[in-house]
Amino acid sequence: xxxxxxxxxxxxxxxxxxxxxxxxxxxxxxxxxxxxxxxxxxxxxxxxxxxxxxxxxxxxxxxxxxxxxxxxxxxxxxxxxxxxxxxxxxxxxxxxxxxxxxxxx
Amino acid sequence: xxxxxxxxxxxxxxxxxxxxxxxxxxxxxxxxxxxxxxxxxxxxxxxxxxxxxxxxxxxxxxxxxxxxxxxxxxxxxxxxxxxxxxxxxxxxxxxxxxxxxxxxxxxxxxxxxxxxxxxxxxxxxxxxxxxxxxxxxxxxxxxxxxxxxxxxxxxxxxxxxxxxxxxxxxxxxxxxxxxxxxxxxxxxxxxxxxxxxxxxxxxxxxxxxxxxxxxxxxxxxxxxxxxxxxxxxxxxxxxxxxxxxxxxxxxxxxxxxxxxxxxxxxxxxxxxxxxxxxxxxxxxxxxxxxxxxxxxxxxxxxxxx
Numbered sequence: 001x002x003x004x005x006x007x008x009x010x011x012x013x014x015x016x017x018x019x020x021x022x023x024x025x026x027x028x029x030x031x032x033x034x035x036x037x038x039x040x041x042x043x044x045x046x047x048x049x050x051x052x053x054x055x056x057x058x059x060x061x062x063x064x065x066x067x068x069x070x071x072x073x074x075x076x077x078x079x080x081x082x083x084x085x086x087x088x089x090x091x092x093x094x095x096x097x098x099x100x101x102x103x104x105x
Numbered sequence: 106x107x108x109x110x111x112x113x114x115x116x117x118x119x120x121x122x123x124x125x126x127x128x129x130x131x132x133x134x135x136x137x138x139x140x141x142x143x144x145x146x147x148x149x150x151x152x153x154x155x156x157x158x159x160x161x162x163x164x165x166x167x168x169x170x171x172x173x174x175x176x177x178x179x180x181x182x183x184x185x186x187x188x189x190x191x192x193x194x195x196x197x198x199x200x201x202x203x204x205x206x207x208x209x210x211x212x213x214x215x216x217x218x219x220x221x222x223x224x225x226x227x228x229x230x231x232x233x234x235x236x237x238x239x240x241x242x243x244x245x246x247x248x249x250x251x252x253x254x255x256x257x258x259x260x261x262x263x264x265x266x267x268x269x270x271x272x273x274x275x276x277x278x279x280x281x282x283x284x285x286x287x288x289x290x291x292x293x294x295x296x297x298x299x300x301x302x303x304x305x306x307x308x309x310x311x312x313x314x315x316x317x318x319x320x321x322x323x324x325x326x327x328x329x330x331x332x333x334x335x336x337x338x339x340x341x342x343x344x345x346x347x348x349x350x351x352x353x354x355x356x357x358x359x360x361x362x363x364x365x366x367x368x369x370x371x372x373x374x375x376x377x378x379x380x381x382x383x384x385x386x387x388x389x390x391x392x393x394x395x396x397x398x399x400x401x402x403x404x405x406x407x408x409x410x
Binding site for chain 1: 137186220
C-alpha cells in the first residue's frame with residue numbers, strides 16, 4: 001500500500017508518518033517509484049501508535065523500544081535457526097549439546 | 106468479556122479518570138504482545154485490558170456502564186495482527202533486522218561466529234574464495250606440546266601453521282583466510298589441514314592421557330627406587346615403591362596432553378621388570394637358594410595339574 005492508504009488504515013496524519021520514517025521506526029520499501037508499506041508496517045505502526053497515544057511513551061521512549069524490539073526479533077530469528085539446526089542433528093549430538101548447556105547453566 | 110472492567114484494570118469503582126489511565130498504562134506496558142513476543146497468552150490479556158480501558162476511559166460510557174445501561178460486551182475489537190507475527194522470523198536482509206545484541210557471539214575463529222555476525226550474508230556480490238584441503242604429518246611431541254611449522258602449498262609458497270597443543274591424530278585444523286583468494290572483494294577461502302600424528306618410540310596417546318611402558322631392573326622392583334622418567338615436557342623423578350610388580354601402573358598427574366579447556370591429562374607409567382642383559386651367576390645362585398625356601402606358585406588358581 002502507498003503512503004495515503006497506510007495513513008488511512010491507521011487513521012494518522014501524513015505528517016505523523018513522516019516523523020516515524022524520519023526517526024527510522026518505519027522503513028518503507030522504496031525500490032519502486034512510490035514508497036510502499038507492508039502489512040508488517042501497519043502492525044508496527046499500530047504498536048507505535050499505542051505507545052504514543054495510549055501508553056504515554058514519548059518519542060525518545062518509542063525510539064528506544066523500537067530499537068530493542070528489532071534486536072529482540074532478530075535474536076529470536078537467529079535463535080530459531082539455531083534451534084532448527086540442532087533439531088536436525090542426530091540424537092547423540094542433541095544430547096551432547098544439552099549436556100553442555102547443563103554445564104554452562 | 107465477562108469480567109468486570111474495574112477488576113481487570115485493578116481500580117476501585119470511584120477511581121478518577123487519571124487513576125484509570127495510570128492503571129491501564131502500567132498494565133499495557135507489561136502485557137502488550139509486541140513487548141512480549143514469546144508470550145502467547147499476552148494477546149488475550151492485552152485485549153481484555155484494552156477493552157476495559159476503552160469502556161472506562163470514556164466518561165460517558167463509563168457512567169452508562171455504572172448505571173447498568175450497557176454491559177461489557179459489544180466493545181469487542183476487530184481481529185488484530187500484532188507486529189510480532191510478522192517479525193518473529195527477522196532475518197538478515199529484512200528492513201528491521203538488527204543484530205546488535207548478538208553479533209559478538211562465537212569466538213573469532215569459531216565457525217559459528219559467521220552465523221551470528223552474518224557477514225556471509227552481507228557478501229551477496231562478492232565471491233568468497235574456495236576452501237583448500239591439505240594434510241600433514243607431525244611428530245608426536247609437536248602434536249602434544251604444540252609447535253609452529255610450515256606446509257608448502259602446491260604453488261610453492263610456504264604457509265605457517267600453528268599446531269595447537271593437544272592436537273590429536275586425524276584432527277583438522279582450520280586456517281581462516283588461507284584458502285583461495287576471493288573475487289571482487291570477497292573474502293579468501295579457508296585452508297583445512299588434516300593432521301596425522303606419527304607414533305612415538307615409547308609414548309602412546311590415550312585421549313588426553315599418555316601411556317608409557319617403563320623398564321625397571323629387578324633390584325629396583327624389589328627394593329624400590331627413585332628413577333628418572335621421560336614425559337612430553339622433560340624428564341621427572343618417579344618413586345617406584347619397594348616390591349613393585351611388573352605391570353604395576355603409576356600415575357604422573359598432569360603430565361599428559363594439554364586439554365582444550367585447560368589443564369592436562371595424566372601420564373600412566375606401566376612398570377616392566379627387565380632381567381640383566383647377561384645371566385649373572387651370583388643371581389642364579391641366589392635364586393636357586395631363594396626358590397627352595399619360598400615355594401611360591403604364582404599360577405595357583407589357574408586350574409593347572
